[in-house]
Structures are given as structure tokens and as C-alpha cells.
Amino acid sequence: MAHRFANSRSAQLMTTARQWVLVDATGQDLVGMARTVCKILEGRHKPIYSKTNDLGDNLVVINTRKMIIPERKVYWWYSGYASGHRHVYAKDFHLFRPTECLRLQVEFGLDKMFPAFVDARMSRLYLYPDKDYPYAANISKVIEGTNNVYKSLADYTAEDVDAFVKAPDGREHEPRPLYEWDDLD
Secondary structure, eight states, X not given: OXXXXXXXXXXXXXXXXXXXXXXXXXXXXXXXXXHHHHHHHHTTTSTTOOTTSOOOOEEEEEOGGGOBOOTTOEEEEEOSSTTOEEEEEHHHHHHHOTTXXXXXXXXXXXOOSSHHHHHHHHHTEEEOSSSOOSOTTTOXXXXXXXXXXXXXXXXXXXXXXXXXXXXXXXXXXXXXXXXXXXXXX
């Protein structure tokens, strides 16, 4: 006689396979990229997602050195001692540790309902500052970045720059009096 849960939904959940997913972080915003990474690590992109089961995929993120970092993002910590408060701006932190900003943002964004899942999910995240990574044979899926809207001015052609909407310049018009009885002389 078969086990009574053999055909149940929980049996299906336990038989899901983990995929290896590659994401390129070039030109991506830190916060938007972290949201996408959390979604994949938690398995929320799968139709059989459940908070109580760890269904996420293995994730390789390349080119983290080329991410867009917010100007005013601050990471701070406290040692527990007097005058032990320390902080560092994310832009400065990103210069000497290009993968750490994304790792911290993902760790903050993961669901904390089951703390054991956080460590398991973070162990499936592989971050690389450049395009070289050792898991090329394992990759089964490539995902485009979340928001590929950031381009530097050098990436646009001269025609594109000329086609940009020009902001109105208030200095082109003659000054007008505010009221009829005002005199500009």
C-alpha cells in the first residue's frame, strides 16, 4: 500500500530540481537587482512556491563591479563598545569590495520567517565582480537584468542626443510684469 501523502502537494514540492541561473548586473540598480535575486533564491518565480519549503535556484551574478550604486546609501554597524558606531557609504564600500553591497542587500531582503533558510539561500548565491566565473557548465538559464535603462552619455549616438527633449530655458523670454500696474523700468 502506498503512503497516503505520496500523491499530495508536499510530495511534489520535495521533488523539485534546482536550476542554475545566470544574471548579468551590468548597469543594474542595486535595490532592483537585490529584489530579483531574492525572488530567485526564495523560489517565488515558481508556480509551486511555498514559504515553508526552500525551492530557490542556484544563482550566479556576474559583473557586480559595474552596478549602479545609490549615492546616499549607508551601511553602519555597532561594535557594542563606547564610540563603537561605524558607517561607510555604499559607493565607497563598492570600490574595494564590489560584491559585498549586493550580498548585504540580498541578505537584508530575504524572508526572515525561517532563519535556517537564510543561510541555505545565501550559500546558493555566487557573486563575481567580473565576467569570469567557474560555473559555466552548470548554467541552465540566463535572465536579463531587471532594469536596463541606465546608459552613460557616451553610449548614445549624436542623433539620439539631438532627439532628447530639451528643457525650457526661462531666460529666452522677455520679462513680464506680475500685475498690470507693475512697471519694469
